[in-house]
Each structure stands twice: as structure tokens, then as C-alpha cells.
Amino acid sequence: MIFSRRNTEAKSLDKAAVGVLYDKHAPWLLGVCLRYTGNREDAEDVLHDGFMKIIRSIESFREKQTGSLEAWMRRIMVNTALNYIRDHKKEKMFTVLDPLLESLHETDDHDDFGRCDLSSDQLMDLVCALPAGYRTVFNLYVMEDYTHKEIGELLGISENTSKSQLSKARQFLRKRLFEYQNERNYAKAESNR
Amino acid sequence: MKGIMQKQNPIDDLFRRGLADYTARPSDERREEFMKDVGTPVKRPLSMWWLAGLLGLIIVGVGTAVILYMGNAAHPVSASSAHRHEVPSSLIVAQRPHPASTGLTLNEKVTGTHPVPSPGTRYPVPSTQTNPVPSTETRYPVPSTQTNPVPSTQTNPVPSTQTNPVPSTETLPANDPKPPSVSRIHDNSSLPKKWNISLGAYYTPEWMFNTLNGDKYVNNMGVEGTFHFGRYSVKTGVGLSITTGWHEVLVQSNPYLGTYQALDSIIFTWDKTQYKLNPTYYTKGTNVYDTSLQYTYTNIKKQYTYLQIPLVLGYDFWQNNWLTLGFRAGAVMSLLLNTQNLSTTYDPGKDRIITINNVTPDRIQMNWQAMGGLNAAFRLSRRFSIELEPDVRYYFNSVYEPSELTKKPWSIGVRTAFVVTF
Numbered sequence: 323m324i325f326s327r328r329n330t331e332a333k334s335l336d337k338a339a340v341g342v343l344y345d346k347h348a349p350w351l352l353g354v355c356l357r358y359t360g361n362r363e364d365a366e367d368v369l370h371d372g373f374m375k376i377i378r379s380i381e382s383f384r385e386k387q388t389g390s391l392e393a394w395m396r397r398i399m400v401n402t403a404l405n406y407i408r409d410h411k412k413e414k415m416f417t418v419l420d421p422l423l424e425s426l427h428e429t430d431d432h433d434d435f436g437r438c439d440l441s442s443d444q445l446m447d448l449v450c451a452l453p454a455g456y457r458t459v460f461n462l463y464v465m466e467d468y469t470h471k472e473i474g475e476l477l478g479i480s481e482n483t484s485k486s487q488l489s490k491a492r493q494f495l496r497k498r499l500f501e502y503q504n505e506r507n508y509a510k511a512e513s514n515r
Numbered sequence: 516m517k518g519i520m521q522k523q524n525p526i527d528d529l530f531r532r533g534l535a536d537y538t539a540r541p542s543d544e545r546r547e548e549f550m551k552d553v554g555t556p557v558k559r560p561l562s563m564w565w566l567a568g569l570l571g572l573i574i575v576g577v578g579t580a581v582i583l584y585m586g587n588a589a590h591p592v593s594a595s596s597a598h599r600h601e602v603p604s605s606l607i608v609a610q611r612p613h614p615a616s617t618g619l620t621l622n623e624k625v626t627g628t629h630p631v632p633s634p635g636t637r638y639p640v641p642s643t644q645t646n647p648v649p650s651t652e653t654r655y656p657v658p659s660t661q662t663n664p665v666p667s668t669q670t671n672p673v674p675s676t677q678t679n680p681v682p683s684t685e686t687l688p689a690n691d692p693k694p695p696s697v698s699r700i701h702d703n704s705s706l707p708k709k710w711n712i713s714l715g716a717y718y719t720p721e722w723m724f725n726t727l728n729g730d731k732y733v734n735n736m737g738v739e740g741t742f743h744f745g746r747y748s749v750k751t752g753v754g755l756s757i758t759t760g761w762h763e764v765l766v767q768s769n770p771y772l773g774t775y776q777a778l779d780s781i782i783f784t785w786d787k788t789q790y791k792l793n794p795t796y797y798t799k800g801t802n803v804y805d806t807s808l809q810y811t812y813t814n815i816k817k818q819y820t821y822l823q824i825p826l827v828l829g830y831d832f833w834q835n836n837w838l839t840l841g842f843r844a845g846a847v848m849s850l851l852l853n854t855q856n857l858s859t860t861y862d863p864g865k866d867r868i869i870t871i872n873n874v875t876p877d878r879i880q881m882n883w884q885a886m887g888g889l890n891a892a893f894r895l896s897r898r899f900s901i902e903l904e905p906d907v908r909y910y911f912n913s914v915y916e917p918s919e920l921t922k923k924p925w926s927i928g929v930r931t932a933f934v935v936t937f
Contacts, residue, residue, distance in 0.1 A: 495530070
């Protein structure tokens with residue numbers, strides 16, 4: 323219980339319960355924030371703002387009973403992150419790309435990365451290295467299961483822009499993964515000598 | 516469908532699997548900060564709409580105060596209007612104060628053909644008027660400029676036979692039963708004609724919001740013509756809107772590593788003895804680049820010049836000798852005329868540029884704005900006036916090309932204009 327009702331009009335915040343909720347959910351929510359902001363400092367800012375929203379509106383969640391608590395918290399955090407990115411426009415979001423060029427890049431997306439042994443921290447570093455526009459669309463499409471149409475509506479961009487951003491993000495990540503694999507193979511070959 | 520497509524992409528699968536359970540522990544400082552903040556009541560920051568509303572209220576409030584102040588300042592009765600309340604001294608024989616505090620009941624000595632009010636007739640006295648009242652005299656003259664010389668506070672008992680001449684209603688002008696209003700008192704000789712045309716030059720500093728690079732300062736200037744008919748007006752004109760902004764591009768390039776002399780061609784010539792061939796090697800410098808891509812964000816400062824054509828309707832809701840207040844609302848069309856680079860473009864050095872992508876989208880060629888404002892025209896003379904007009908504009912489309920993360924901008928501005936009326 324986040325709020326303890328003393329009477330029908332006054333509610334007081336149960337700080338201990340908030341602390342428990344924070345300790346339980348903040349780590350994975352910080353992971354969500356980190357994926358969107360690309361750096362830890364901003365991610366912690368978003369986590370702070372998002373968790374404040376969660377605490378202040380958690381009563382409405384209990385009343386609505388829509389979806390799981392985790393999914394609801396995740397939605398709030400993603401929206402907070404998107405607003406944060408939008409408001410802090412030091413890094414611009416979306417590049418105008420040639421659709422023809424993008425269609426060519428889409429064709430060679432069939433490499434097998436199934437045996438790639440990158441740790442989750444290394445994968446996160448790769449995501450954080452993406453430019454903001456690529457990163458946002460990649461996260462929404464791949465991690466949040468949004469469609470390009472939904473992403474377009476959410477971010478105020480066209481469906482094609484969303485597709486091209488995703489394509490560029492994949493291209494960027496594929497290149498980095500190849501570089502990693504090459505380095506690893508080279509290191510193996512060196513060690514075998 | 517989307518799920519199937521996602522499963523087909525190995526990169527998506529890799530990251531979806533690898534990051535599904537990713538966690539990172541927030542720092543203790545941030546946790547403490549959160550626990551501290553969560554207990555404090557919410558302080559909602561004043562939104563821009565509230566600030567705009569507040570600004571509007573202040574403008575309306577100041578305008579109302581000015582109107583009221585001007586109304587009160589113009590109200591003192593002038594020589595030309597005092598006759599409306601003048602009481603002929605011949606009618607007044609004596610005036611006695613009456614104990615009544617809320618009204619006066621006076622006895623009259625009827626002279627001439629004036630009707631005889633009944634002894635109980637009450638004559639209301641304007642509360643703002645002050646009339647010096649002698650305390651003991653039973654007969655005194657009334658100055659010709661004095662209005663309603665009626666005692667108000669005296670408590671001397673009045674004998675029932677005393678005759679106190681009180682101005683009868685017939686002494687007031689029959690066609691003007693109440694005090695004239697402020698606007699009627701004023702001399703209207705300096706007001707413009709019923710309909711007229713005016714030309715003017717304007718300058719409007721404008722602050723835009725919801726643009727990509729934060730708030731923007733815009734300079735608007737131009738000439739305009741206004742057709743006035745009664746309280747209504749139609750205004751159009753032509754102007755320039757000049758603003759500057761940072762245009763960001765993402766440059767992908769291969770880093771320069773060095774130069775080597777590559778063989779271009781070889782020429783063989785016989786030696787003097789013509790026994791052997793002597794080669795001559797020709798080389799050319801060839802740059803070597805890294806195959807990896809480097810990404811560079813760079814900003815270029817640009818100046819944008821728009822042609823603006825407004826069509827604004829107006830309604831003047833208040834007017835006096837020197838000030839006119841009115842509402843203005845209309846549409847403004849903006850056409851991009853010129854874009855000029857104010858800063859030098861990105862110099863990649865010896866790096867090889869692969870692609871240049873616009874991060875900040877290009878400016879849109881044409882957009883429409885709706886504007887509304889409160890106009891205050893200060894009349895310097897019959898022909899010349901200065902206008903001050905705080906206004907708000909809403910842009911129907913973004914100033915940038917579509918398909919970007921842009922919101923529809925809005926702006927506030929203060930239009931100043933010098934106007935000549937014909």
C-alpha cells in the first residue's frame with residue numbers, strides 16, 4: 323500500500339512502501355531508461371521523473387486494473403523517456419535518409435548472430451552508441467513491439483522515416499557486431515599460434 | 516505479422532534476448548533524492564498557456580485602468596457643460612438645510628410659472644458633489660457655476676412656512692435629463708472620419724516556441740494598409756520576417772590515415788648504347804582512409820528570410836480623443852524567400868565524406884499562421900498615430916519540412932507601427 327488512508331479526505335504517503343517498490347522495480351526500469359537516453363546520468367533523471375509519475379498516479383492504476391503493473395510502469399517510463407529526449411534536443415532525433423538507399427540495406431539482414439556471446443552490458447553499450455533517432459525507433463520497434471505506424475504517430479514522424487531509422491540502426495549494430503566478431507576471431511587465431 | 520518479421524531479423528532477436536532482463540542499480544544518491552522528493556507536494560510549473568493568459572489579463576487590466584482613469588480625468592464639469600445644472604439665482608430665495616441624510620425635503624417659494632412641488636418632494640443629490648453650505652444665513656446667492664446648491668448635512672430645523680426655492684425640473688434642459696457621458700463631453704474634432712484608409716510601417720519582435728532549437732527570436736517588419744469602416748477594419752500588407760537558426764547535419768566519413776606514392780605509369784627509354792631499356796617511374800600521391808565510419812555532428816548557422824502577407828480583421832471596442840482599443844485577428848501567409856549561411860560549413864579536413872544527412876530538417880517553403888491580438892492606437896494628431904499590439908500567433912504547420920519530430924509552433928510578439936491616416 324503506497325498510500326495509507328486515515329480518512330476519506332486525507333492520504334499520507336507510506337514512504338517505506340515506496341522504498342520497497344523503488345528497490346524492486348527501479349533496476350529494470352533504469353535499464354529501460356538507459357536504452358532510450360544512451361547515458362546513465364540522463365537515464366537516472368528519467369527514472370526519477372518517471373517513478374514520481376508512477377507514485378503519483380498509482381492509485382488510478384489500482385482503480386483501472388488495466389494490464390500488469392510492470393507493463394503499466396514500463397509504459398510510463400517509456401513515455402517519460404521520450405518526453406525527456408524531445409525536451410533535451412541537444413542531440414537531434416531523426417535524419418532524412420534516402421529511401422532507395424535504405425531498401426538496399428534491408429536486403430542483407432540475414433546474418434546469423436545467434437551464437438554471438440556478447441554480454442547484456444556489451445549489448446547495452448552498443449544500443450547506447452546509436453544516434454538518438456536510431457536508438458529511439460529501434461527501442462520502440464524491437465523492445466516495445468510497436469509497429470512503424472504506431473511509432474510514427476507517437477513520435478510525429480512518417481512511417482517511412484521510422485523504417486529508415488530502424489534500418490540504419492540495424493546497419494550500425496551489424497557493423498559493430500562484425501567488428502566485434504572479427505576482433506574475437508583474430509584474438510582466437512593469435513592464441514592458437 | 517510484425518512478430519514474424521521481427522523473428523526473421525537476427526539482430527533484433529539478439530538484442531531482444533540480451534536486453535530483456537537487463538537491470539542497472541540506481542545510485543544511492545538518486546534513491547535518496549527520490550525518497551526526499553516523493554514526500555514533497557507537487558508544484559506544478561506555470562505552463563506557457565497560463566503565462567500567456569496572465570499576460571492577457573494584465574494587458575486587459577492595464578487597458579481597463581487606463582480607460583477608467585481617462586474617463587475620470589475627463590469628467591470634471593467644464594464651463595460648457597455646467598449650464599446643464601445651473602440654477603437661476605432669481606429662483607432662490609432661501610435655502611435651509613434639512614435634517615434628512617439620504618435626501619432632501621425642501622419648501623419652495625414659487626415664483627413665476629414654475630410648478631409647485633409638494634412639500635414632500637425629494638431631490639436626490641449626487642454623492643460626489645460638495646456644496647458649501649452656510650450654517651445660519653437664510654438667504655444667499657448661488658454662484659452661477661455651482662451645481663445643485665442644496666445643503667446636505669445641515670441639521671437646522673426648518674419651519675414649515677419657510678420658503679426655500681429649489682430648482683424645479685423645468686430649469687434643466689428638457690433634452691438632457693441626465694449628465695452627459697464622457698464620450699459626449701469630448702470634443703470629437705480630432706477623431707478620424709467614419710471610414711478611412713491608413714498606411715503604416717510596422718516592426719514586430721516575435722518569440723517562437725515549439726521549434727527544434729528551442730525558443731526563437733524573429734524580426735518582422737513591413738508596410739501595411741488598413742481600411743477602416745466604423746469600428747471595423749481590414750488590414751493587409753507586405754513584410755519580411757527574418758530569423759536565424761542552427762542547422763545540424765550528421766556527417767559520415769572515413770578517417771584519413773596517410774598518403775603514399777602510388778605508381779601511375781612507367782616509361783622505358785633506350786640508354787645511349789641502346790643495349791638496355793631505362794625505366795622512368797611516374798607516381799602520384801594517393802590518400803589512404805580507414806574503412807571504419809566516423810560520425811560527426813556539426814552545426815551551421817543559417818538566416819531565413821520570409822515574405823509575409825497578412826490579412827487581419829479588426830474591431831475597435833473603445834475610442835476616445837487620443838486612444839483606440841480594439842481586437843485584431845486574422846491569418847498571415849509566410850513564403851521562404853532566402854536562406855543564407857552565416858557560419859562556415861563543416862570542414863572535414865582530409866577525411867573522406869561518405870554521406871551527409873540533415874539532422875535538423877530544412878525550413879518549409881510556405882506556412883500559415885493564425886494571429887490574434889489587442890490593439891492600442893495612440894493618436895498623435897488627426898493623421899498620425901502609433902499602434903502597439905501584443906499578439907499571439909499559432910502556426911498551422913511546422914516551420915520545418917514534415918516527417919520530422921516537430922510540433923506546431925506558436926509565438927508571442929508585440930507589434931509596433933507608425934500609421935498615417937488619409
